[in-house]
Amino acid sequence: MATSALESVAVPGIAAKRRQSVGASRFAPKRLLGLLPLVVVLVAWQIATLAEIYPPVLLPSPERVAMAFVVDYQDILFNAFASVTRVIIGVSIAFCVAVPAGLMIGRYRTLDMLSDWTIQIFRSVPPISLIPMALLFFGIGDKPAIVLIFLAALWPLLINTIFGVRGIERTLITVAKAARASEWLIFRDIILPAAMPAVFTGLRLGIGGGWLTVVTAEMIAVKSGLGYMILNAQLTFRSELIVAGIVIIGAIGLLADQGIRSLRAHVCRWQDGLTAAAE
Amino acid sequence: MTGFIECRNVGKTYESASGAVEALRGINLDCAPGEFVCLLGLSGCGKSTLLQIIAGLETASDGAVVIGGHELDGPSPLTSVVFQDHGLFPWMTVRKNVAFNMKAAGVKPVERAARTDELLEMTRLTAVADRYPHELSGGMRQRVGIARALTTRPKALLMDEPFGALDAQTRGHLQEELLRIWETQRTTVLFVTHGIDEAVFLADRIVVFSPRPGRISAVVEVDLPRPRDPESPGFMALSRSLRHKLVPDLQGAPLG
Numbered sequence: 001m002a003t004s005a006l007e008s009v010a011v012p013g014i015a016a017k018r019r020q021s022v023g024a025s026r027f028a029p030k031r032l033l034g035l036l037p038l039v040v041v042l043v044a045w046q047i048a049t050l051a052e053i054y055p056p057v058l059l060p061s062p063e064r065v066a067m068a069f070v071v072d073y074q075d076i077l078f079n080a081f082a083s084v085t086r087v088i089i090g091v092s093i094a095f096c097v098a099v100p101a102g103l104m105i106g107r108y109r110t111l112d113m114l115s116d117w118t119i120q121i122f123r124s125v126p127p128i129s130l131i132p133m134a135l136l137f138f139g140i141g142d143k144p145a146i147v148l149i150f151l152a153a154l155w156p157l158l159i160n161t162i163f164g165v166r167g168i169e170r171t172l173i174t175v176a177k178a179a180r181a182s183e184w185l186i187f188r189d190i191i192l193p194a195a196m197p198a199v200f201t202g203l204r205l206g207i208g209g210g211w212l213t214v215v216t217a218e219m220i221a222v223k224s225g226l227g228y229m230i231l232n233a234q235l236t237f238r239s240e241l242i243v244a245g246i247v248i249i250g251a252i253g254l255l256a257d258q259g260i261r262s263l264r265a266h267v268c269r270w271q272d273g274l275t276a277a278a279e
Numbered sequence: 280m281t282g283f284i285e286c287r288n289v290g291k292t293y294e295s296a297s298g299a300v301e302a303l304r305g306i307n308l309d310c311a312p313g314e315f316v317c318l319l320g321l322s323g324c325g326k327s328t329l330l331q332i333i334a335g336l337e338t339a340s341d342g343a344v345v346i347g348g349h350e351l352d353g354p355s356p357l358t359s360v361v362f363q364d365h366g367l368f369p370w371m372t373v374r375k376n377v378a379f380n381m382k383a384a385g386v387k388p389v390e391r392a393a394r395t396d397e398l399l400e401m402t403r404l405t406a407v408a409d410r411y412p413h414e415l416s417g418g419m420r421q422r423v424g425i426a427r428a429l430t431t432r433p434k435a436l437l438m439d440e441p442f443g444a445l446d447a448q449t450r451g452h453l454q455e456e457l458l459r460i461w462e463t464q465r466t467t468v469l470f471v472t473h474g475i476d477e478a479v480f481l482a483d484r485i486v487v488f489s490p491r492p493g494r495i496s497a498v499v500e501v502d503l504p505r506p507r508d509p510e511s512p513g514f515m516a517l518s519r520s521l522r523h524k525l526v527p528d529l530q531g532a533p534l535g
């Protein structure tokens with residue numbers, strides 16, 4: 001009876017839109033627009049080297065950099081692997097600490113009062129400025145780098161998680177309370193999923209910060225990784241390897257961000273069509 | 280006389296920064312098992328406050344609430360709430376939303392799944408079981424809210440203006456569906472509304488509230504035969520007399 005009429009009112013096209021956003025649109029030709037600025041930079045670079053605006057020792061041509069990828073691929077791969085591993089370890093530890101802590105701080109007013117000032121103070125300290133301390137404490141090696149990455153990722157993860165919990169609609173907690181849900185169920189089924197989009201924002205910022213930090217830390221505190229490789233290349237006047245290092249750092253950054261984005265799109269797919277998407 | 284839900288001299292005063300607000304004073308109310316009671320009144324006369332207290336979500340400053348013979352102390356397993364803005368979890372599909380109250384009550388997964396299917400069937404939501412709430416129309420969302428409330432076989436449904444945000448036609452459909460469900464389940468229903476016609480259409484008994492402080496100003500038995508016809512003389516006469524009972528509130532009270 002009334003049902004069929006009601007059913008037909010069910011917001012049309014959303015299911016179709018969802019299918020489209022998962023399939024076609026993300027990899028549509030339009031997406032290739034993102035390559036345009038990169039091509040422009042590449043062309044400008046090629047022109048600059050052909051015109052010899054800077055001596056080749058300073059600014060290597062794109063071909064020489066491409067060659068470096070072929071010649072030094074073992075070196076690049078080894079060091080990229082070292083850097084990536086450090087970031088994964090540091091950010092993972094930060095994630096495991098920051099997300100539970102953020103959920104608790106966001107939920108309980110007392111914990112918030114307790115931690116607010118401390119968080120604001122410590123997050124204002126650039127991790128780079130802690131390199132000397134880290135060296136004193138841990139010496140040269142993986143440890144200081146991982147600790148610095150941990151710190152770089154911790155604060156954005158923590159702050160965004162807290163922010164996510166704060167944004168929960170109060171009615172939803174009331175609904176759970178009315179149903180006599182346990183505090184554990186409220187955390188797991190309501191607070192965590194509600195905070196998830198913000199957690200992902202924190203993760204993106206955390207990985208970004210961790211990646212910036214690892215390269216810097218490796219220039220000083222470690223004897224491997226892309227930062228170390230670049231610094232070493234400078235000492236041996238191999239500018240093409242420096243540029244190759246920069247390119248690979250950027251590429252990995254892009255890849256990580258895209259990975260997190262698609263993970264977020266999957267985990268938070270309930271948000272499809274709920275938030276304003278750009279036309 | 281004792282009912283399934285009893286309010287004994289319930290009062291509520293909110294303490295806020297701008298001073299104390301007496302939201303309710305001296306509320307005595309009994310709902311018999313299976314009775315459909317509407318709380319009718321203009322905005323701000325404490326209907327929601329009373330429902331929240333009966334739901335165990337607010338504490339009374341005065342008096343006591345007894346449900347099924349037990350004095351209330353927090354949300355009772357014998358009642359379920361249907362919220363005005365439906366209160367669905369946006370990250371759960373319809374199916375998961377419907378199952379949530381059972382999960383909270385510790386019902387085993389197998390039994391939960393079976394009961395969820397049963398309720399989806401009863402509220403005609405099976406076809407949209409795997410959608411997210413924002414993919415549904417307002418009327419369907421509220422049916423999910425009702426389905427979720429019914430899963431734990433509550434003895435009473437507490438509904439706070441559940442159809443308030445819907446268009447007239449959808450509201451009409453849902454009122455009929457609610458009556459159909461009520462007639463098969465025989466739960467007590469406590470239904471808050473500011474719509475006179477809605478109250479007359481649904482209720483066995485209408486409890487009229489007046490504001491500042493919120494109190495019961497009249498209790499009206501509705502003995503019109505069901506199903507009720509809003510065009511019938513009896514219906515219209517009762518609506519008119521209720522309108523008069525609400526009018527004194529209009530004078531000197533801020534509208535809306």
Ligand SMILES: Nc1ncnc2c1ncn2[C@@H]1O[C@H](COP(=O)(O)OP(=O)(O)O)[C@@H](O)[C@H]1O
Nearest residue numbers: 293295300302321322323324325326327328329
């Ligand atoms: N949490 C609260 N804090 C302070 N005052 C409140 C609160 N909730 C309701 N009130 C006040 O109590 C009175 C009754 O409100 P309410 O129960 O929401 O009325 P109704 O549901 O009939 O519109 C109003 O004056 C309202 O402003």
Ligand SMILES: [Mg+2]
Nearest residue numbers: 323326327328
């Ligand atoms: Mg209200």
